[in-house]
Amino acid sequence: MATDVLMGFDEALERYEPVLGFEVHVELSTATKMFSSAPNPAAAGAESAQPNTMVAPVDMGLPGALPVVNAQAVRYSISLGLALGCSIAPSSRFARKNYFYPDLGKNYQISQFDEPIAFEGSVEVELEDGSQLTVPIERAHMEEDAGKLTHVGGATGRIQGADHSLVDYNRAGVPLVEIVTKPIYGAEHRAPEIAKAYVATIRDIVRSLGISEARMERGNLRCDANVSLRPRGQQALGTRTETKNVNSLRSVERAVRYEIQRQAAILAAGGSITQETRHWHEDTGTTSAGRPKSDADDYRYFPEPDLLPVRPAPELIEELRAALPESPAVFRRRLQADYGFSDSEFRDIVNAGVLAELQETIAEGAAPAQARKWWLGEILRIANARGVDAGSLVSPLHVSELIALTENGDLTDRLARQVLEHVVAGEGSPEHVVAARGLKVVSDDTALIAAIDAALAGQPDVLQKIRDGKVQAAGAVIGAVMKAMRGQADAARVRELVLERASA
């Protein structure tokens, strides 16, 4: 992969105006797939399954199989459209997008093309400084996901250089809503931040609607970021690139920043931008050229003859509208008051992208202050070190369990951090890690006293000093005891006991 020349971000912004656009794919968490009654691997609480065990005939394109629309997917799509401020089409229809690819069983994707279910909306996005921005939505349409390819034989697991590939159709037919924005102007130097905030807002909306698991790291929510630059003062839009495979909020921000810098360097050097798909590489923090747009993109769309138009009853639309949860902005203000956080405390939570996690942790029984401490502290630290989203590391349920263990004295802070590491490593729940690794605080005084007596016996000079009133000398004994207990003791209690034994 050739190394791209980048222009400094500030200089790029001085010379060019960035125009953004996003296509966000949301996997709906219905029980079954978009067009088949096979179980949906993106369903709420779905466990990972063996390959090709969640497949109905139509998902793998068997001859004679027919698609039938999932009513719940339609309801979810309408709710999402309404939450995006869109109009809901009284009649929309599916089309076939024809192209050959081995992850696509029928070799066409059923999608909505000229008649999407939802169109013309907008989303209020809150930025880090608390200011608001309106992102215009062009459309939200229903479609189906493709299967999954595993590339074998290449060095990197990437498609290039692979010797062969394996195909699993479990994901084929998972219901998707694709949300397409209109061009976003005026983003300026905040473009990367806006990108991240927009995707976070979409994530918050689908979570509040309860229509998607919305885990970016699992591909429940996927963002394609379109970026183009135009020289200051120019009216016409520049050529855009579409960056795919951006699987975390952090990456969205970085990818947009990277594309602005890369395109600016090319334009400044007198070059031109190729209209192409680019792939984001999490490991290197760069994008690489994919397929240029060409006449191979002749998808030969035509109305899907196997499906009837979708005509939701007006009563259904009104029912779903009435059931919409409050908007994320309103909801946040209410949460902030409920939790008793200051403006800046709350903004830190939102900016770290852990509001939903925090909320769930509190819902599981943790105190707001404790939940905030963990999510913005140790968990965020690990996430930043690894370059992933905090929410992908550990579940809110496990965090609340961890907090409960520290609250009732089973774990010290230090032990709790250790337990967290193991939970993040996938060793199970905190309770399980504590039991399996024996990390519990030793609260049995008998064991502590035995260790203290042994330490005191080994350091008669220290014992004497303590008895002489030099209490600070106790530190050496406490250290020895803690070491003997492999850290699994409450240091304050050890200190109390040391003084008690020394004066006995």
Next chain:
Amino acid sequence: MPDAPAVITVADVQHLAGLSRIALSAEEVEHLAGELTQIVESVRRVQQVVTPDVPATSHPLPLEGAPRPDVVGLVLTQEQVLSGAPAARDGRFVVPAILGEEQ
């Protein structure tokens, strides 16, 4: 385009064969170019008989159907899924190297 005679060239057929993933022989391409020109010349008169005010019909009947309830039903076993597979391994289908990229 509508009034010019429809001619399907050899290059057109090659392009269409690529889009439809059929490795036609040179002879087939040649032959099809002639045949398709003849067929298209005949069927293209549909353009002359319609006016813009005529709506397009994609379903023969204006049907109303209820969508499917979201309940798990027909699902194949892995064995059934792979029963016709030309090549399979570890519960998955095997294909040779892929040149193109995901859409």
Next chain:
Amino acid sequence: MSELIRWSAAELAERLTAGDVSSVEAVRAHVDRIAEVDPDVHAFLHVAGDAALARAEQIDRQRADGAELGPLAGVPIAIKDVLCTKDMPSTAASRILEGWIPPYDATPVARLRAAGLVPLGKTNMDEFAMGSSTEHSAYGPTRNPWDLTRIPGGSGGGSAAAVAAFEAPVALGSDTGGSIRQPAAVTGSVGVKPTYGGVSRFGAIALASSLDQVGPVSRAVLDAALIHDVIGGHDPLDATSIPDAWPSMAAAAREGAASGSLAGVRVGVVRQLNGDGFQAGVRQRFAEALERMAAAGAEVVEVEAPNFEHAISAYYLILPAEASSNLAKYDSVRFGLRVEQAGSTTEQMMARSREAGFGPEVKRRIILGTYALSAGYYDAYYGSAQQVRTLVQRDFDAAFEQVDVLVSPSTPTTAFPLGQKVDDPMAMYLNDVTTIPANLAGVPGMGLPIGLAPEDGLPVGLQIMAPARQDARLYRVGAVVEALLEAEWGGPLLAQAPQLGGTRSPLQFAATPGTAPAAGTGTEPDGGTR
């Protein structure tokens, strides 16, 4: 030849119920008949044999045990190879699906089984139902039982020939542009294309999704109605399936046959479907059929359907377009023929497999359909064709305001010789001129025999069309016409068909296409309809 195989399905069903004959006997008689004549006719791609006998035995046992059985339980039936069957290969007569056994039954097949009918095997067809002669089968053509040098029609030539050659009393077909009605016409049998959505398409290997319908093939109108009643009705697995309840087709057929009257029935003759291009003997028998209908009380009038003449153009854009997409799934990844060379990519593997697995007609239509849908041409071709479809529907609507049913000859000609049109796609396509409008508009159509053309002694068919959802009307009117004509003939037309089997070797009929046989038809020059 056992007399049993000449019985209608209705008659056989009655005798099974009465205990005069067992299902095993019925199935064995047909399996024997297949063994005897199918080397000549080649109606079957797969014969169920032992499996069919085992199923028949099961039904006989259930009957002996006093189980509640459907009225057709134990009756054997042939199934067009376009329908998925979980116990028999389902290939749509294509190399690319050779040996493929689906993990499910098509809904019409599942309903037949549930009603106790016994699948005898899978019948030959044009590959993926593309054709009008069954010559485009990858497994060799089917021959017309009336004249083994001639085509049995298509795409469902196998099902039509099977019933006409007494290899099965009834069969299933599928009709996208006439594939049930046209073979019925040229083999002297009966076939019905139901209203679009009347019979589930689930498990029917798709050709053109907005045109395909599964329907019955038989030797008698009542038999078709009995099968229609079994296979029809709403299916949640097909989104385009009509949810309404249907009246009994069999009751309509019985009512028609009993009354023998067409009093008050307004019959419209479509002027555009009976022109100069039609064979003289076809026009003659059609005119006579109209006279019989009028004599039975029908009011026969001529109606105009000006846009029907554009139907064939629209059809040959819409069908290839949908087919090009429907047939994309045959890519050698998940099932079917794979052609792979060392070092080839997936793209090359797909393209080579499709090149090797598809016949010339399938490739022709895929390329044509890809062209019709491709960027820059969509509006001019596919879009315009869908607009013509609207015009054809308006013609039907206008016509059905004046009349109750529309009629035409089923086909412009009688069965043509094998090989005559196989290399001339346009000539082949024109065979469907009469049958295509019904598919474009989704209305039901029936084909039934009305005699033999004087000039060649081959069967001529009448097509009856009714408004959408009025399939029962077809059966009522069809049963009247059938009863009137059979009274004149002294029995079914197929009783006049030549004897098959015995002395003939199949090789004798692999001779030069188009050569009239010196012997073997045994038909009176003037078909005996007067």
